[in-house]
Amino acid sequence: MLGTVLIVLLLVPMQIAVIYILGRFVVKQAQGPLSRLREPAIRWDFFWLMLTSGLCTAVVVVLLSAYLPGR
Amino acid sequence: MAQTKLLPGTGAKVARFVAIYLAIELVPFIAIYLVYHKPVAALTFAYVIVGLPALMQIPVYGLWQLDVRGASPRLLAVCWFWLMQLMTSTVVVGLLIGGHKIHVVTRNEAIWGFAIWQMLMVPVDFFTGYLKVLAMKTSQREAS
Numbered sequence: 001m002l003g004t005v006l007i008v009l010l011l012v013p014m015q016i017a018v019i020y021i022l023g024r025f026v027v028k029q030a031q032g033p034l035s036r037l038r039e040p041a042i043r044w045d046f047f048w049l050m051l052t053s054g055l056c057t058a059v060v061v062v063l064l065s066a067y068l069p070g071r
Numbered sequence: 072m073a074q075t076k077l078l079p080g081t082g083a084k085v086a087r088f089v090a091i092y093l094a095i096e097l098v099p100f101i102a103i104y105l106v107y108h109k110p111v112a113a114l115t116f117a118y119v120i121v122g123l124p125a126l127m128q129i130p131v132y133g134l135w136q137l138d139v140r141g142a143s144p145r146l147l148a149v150c151w152f153w154l155m156q157l158m159t160s161t162v163v164v165g166l167l168i169g170g171h172k173i174h175v176v177t178r179n180e181a182i183w184g185f186a187i188w189q190m191l192m193v194p195v196d197f198f199t200g201y202l203k204v205l206a207m208k209t210s211q212r213e214a215s
Contacts (some may be wrong), residue, residue, distance in 0.1 A: 033202035042205070045145060049152055049197060056156075057189040060164065061182055068171060070178040 083151075086158075087131045130154050144208035152200040159196065163188050 027037045036042045134150050167184055170176035176184070 033198070033206045036202060036205060041145065045149060045201070046197065049149065049201065050193065053156055053189070053193050053196075057160075057186060057193075060160070061186055064164075064167075064182050064185065068168070068178050068181060070171075 083131070083134070086154075087135070090131050130157070138208075144205050144212065147208055148201045148205040151204045152196055155196040155200040156193070159192050160185075160189065 027034070030037065037046060130150075131154065134147065134154060137150065138147055164185060167176055167181040171178060171181045
C-alpha cells in the first residue's frame with residue numbers, strides 16, 4: 001500500500017520530469033531526423049504514438065496474464 | 072506504378088519480399104491442417120513465429136498503395152511506425168507464448184519480457200519507422 005502510494009506520487013512524476021528535462025535538451029541540440037521534433041505537429045504525433053502503443057502493450061499484457069496457463 | 076520506388080532506404084522492399092516469402096511458406100502448414108484436421112505438433116512453434124507475420128504483407132501492400140497515390144509524409148510515417156510495431160511485437164509474443172508452451176519461459180518472464188521489449192522497441196520504432204520515413208518523404212517531396 002505504502003509502496004504503491006510512493007511509486008504513484010513520487011517516482012512516476014520524478015521519472016516524467018527527468019525524461020521531460022532531458023528530452024528538451026536533446027530536442028534543442030538535435031541534428032538530422034530528431035530535429036523534426038521541434039515542429040508542434042510532429043510532437044503531437046510523437047505523443048499520440050507513444051500513448052496508443054503504450055495502451056496496446058497494456059492490453060496485450062492484460063490478455064497474457066489472463067490467458068497464459070499457470071499461477 | 073512500379074517505377075515509383077517504395078519508401079527508399081527504409082527496407083520496405085525487403086520487408087515486402089520477406090512477407091510474401093513467409094506467406095508462401097504458410098501453404099504447407101495449411102495443407103497439413105486440411106489433410107490431417109489438426110496442426111502438426113512439431114510445426115506449431117514455427118507456425119506461431121512465422122505464420123502470423125506472414126499476414127503483414129497485407130498492410131505492407133496497403134502502405135505501398137498509399138505512397139504511390141501521394142499520401143502525406145506524416146501519414147506514411149505513422150503507418151510505417153504501426154507496421155513495424157505489429158511485426159516486431161507479434162514475433163516476440165509468438166516466441167514468448169511458444170517458449171512458455173515448451174517450458175523454456177515462465178509465465179512471469181513471458182509477461183515482463185513482452186512489457187520490457189516494448190519499452191525498448193517503441194522508441195526505436197519511432198526513430199527508425201516514423202522519423203526516418205518522415206525525413207525521407209519530406210526531402211523527396213522538396214526535391215521534386
